[in-house]
Amino acid sequence: MTISETRYSRVAVVGAGTIGASWAALFLAHGLHVTVSDPRPDLEEYVTGQLTALTPTLAALGPPTEALTARLEFEPDVEKAVAEAEVVQESGPDDLNLKQELFARLEAATRPGTLLLSSTSGIRATDFTARMADPGRVAVGHPFNPPHLIPLVEIVPGEHTEAATLEDAAAFYRQVGKQPLILRREIPGFVANRLQSALFREAVHLVTTGVVSLEDLDTIVTSSIGLRWAAGGPFLTFNLGGGPGGFEHFLKHLGPGMEMLWQLLGKPSFDEATIATLSAQEREAYGDRTYDQLGAARDRDQLALMAALRNAN
């Protein structure tokens, strides 16, 4: 982990759904002044409720969580909310028209150097900045849900994003304890969601064709690949799995078998039968616990894993 410098102190969170509220909690816990803007009538109630709900997790992650609301303001008027911000983290609906209009307004209402970052997982910066005069200080800053917990933030440039914007965004996310990675270019789904969806596709195939139950597939992942990939990514894993002969040697030997397996991978679709099978097996696997119980158990394990990695390094 790079030592982070304290460079930013004032952030606006535009859009206060689950993602925006999670960002706000994280920023507050790292000492930033946060202004949250959203037209929702229950804005203050919703965000303070989320803050209370997320505080135990934030506290377990390390940063101080006393008096978080002392540095928190609410401002439904987006122009006023962003006027003094050094960074805007936009987390509004993934609607191209809405986002295009919003970013034109953000450009007009912010000071020239303000970083404009979008949590979008689905729209290219090149597209949602189309109505801006100068989209150079805009980038995607896509968290892996939930932002206050999972380290990754994918920073994705649009065609007009300046290199300095990417570096500044990385510095900002490091300051709030995240692991930012800068992608070299835009691509639908970015990296993490594409990788996730590739594995999930085969998972759906294996369960719906009756090779393995949904619950057993989840256990297979947690007791093998998941553990492995929490300690080292897929390339390092294969490198080490191949023995000291080297990665090139390994790829040449692995290649033909892997390519054959690729040809056999399933191509499911989310038709009614697939959704019915998966839903029924999900209820069978997890239906004896509530959503909150399952989430709490997962978050407890998640925090324990992250603490273990921090201590080991």
Add this chain to the structure above:
Amino acid sequence: MTISETRYSRVAVVGAGTIGASWAALFLAHGLHVTVSDPRPDLEEYVTGQLTALTPTLAALGPPTEALTARLEFEPDVEKAVAEAEVVQESGPDDLNLKQELFARLEAATRPGTLLLSSTSGIRATDFTARMADPGRVAVGHPFNPPHLIPLVEIVPGEHTEAATLEDAAAFYRQVGKQPLILRREIPGFVANRLQSALFREAVHLVTTGVVSLEDLDTIVTSSIGLRWAAGGPFLTFNLGGGPGGFEHFLKHLGPGMEMLWQLLGKPSFDEATIATLSAQEREAYGDRTYDQLGAARDRDQLALMAALRNAN
């Protein structure tokens, strides 16, 4: 974790490469008497060397590691090696002819109730048991490498495997601290390797098309999906990611976007250019450390993660 009963006490490990030696170390650490058989001239030297090398990892996992060799025997003659065994864990070369001949000999040389389990990752039990009179007590017991460390063992029936064999194999693997999962039928690559290869396919695509560097892709995985899937499998993750509206609701909303992404996933092949790109980026990412240094760091993290999960549960 189910409380395991002590049911088996005498095991033969047939085939002493990396996998066989790792199995032997695990079985010894869990108090079993182990006879290792392999025609290699350096059999005793190789296995005892591996035992010494693996002992620190085994000790960190929990079981006692004193005097492991007191319950260890070597017997190059496979018929003699398996004569008294309650379980045979076969880990020889993945060659259909060799395995067919070997399993016919194992059938003749073992007592009728002996479990015959193969570590194969590539050959169906239905195929490698073709020369046996009664293949009912044979199954695949496929570890995720290395067997002494990673919990998963996939138990895969052949067409003639008896149901009791699968349950007995699961009891055996639980006795030695593993997480066994019984697949419902044979499929090339079983489950974990198919899932792994599906994600790896897209990983190769994203690196070779220049979206992200190999090193950054590994970091993206460890800081998002890997952490997630060590705490909960892909179905539980999506269930919890979808909010309390339920998995069916989530699938219906997620489906179209996910299917669109599936259509965009890459289809790389291991041609010379791909291997050259991956090898060069692997050297750039990890070339400053030796194979042993990388492996030691990964194993240290791996053990810390597994200890954290044990303590959290």
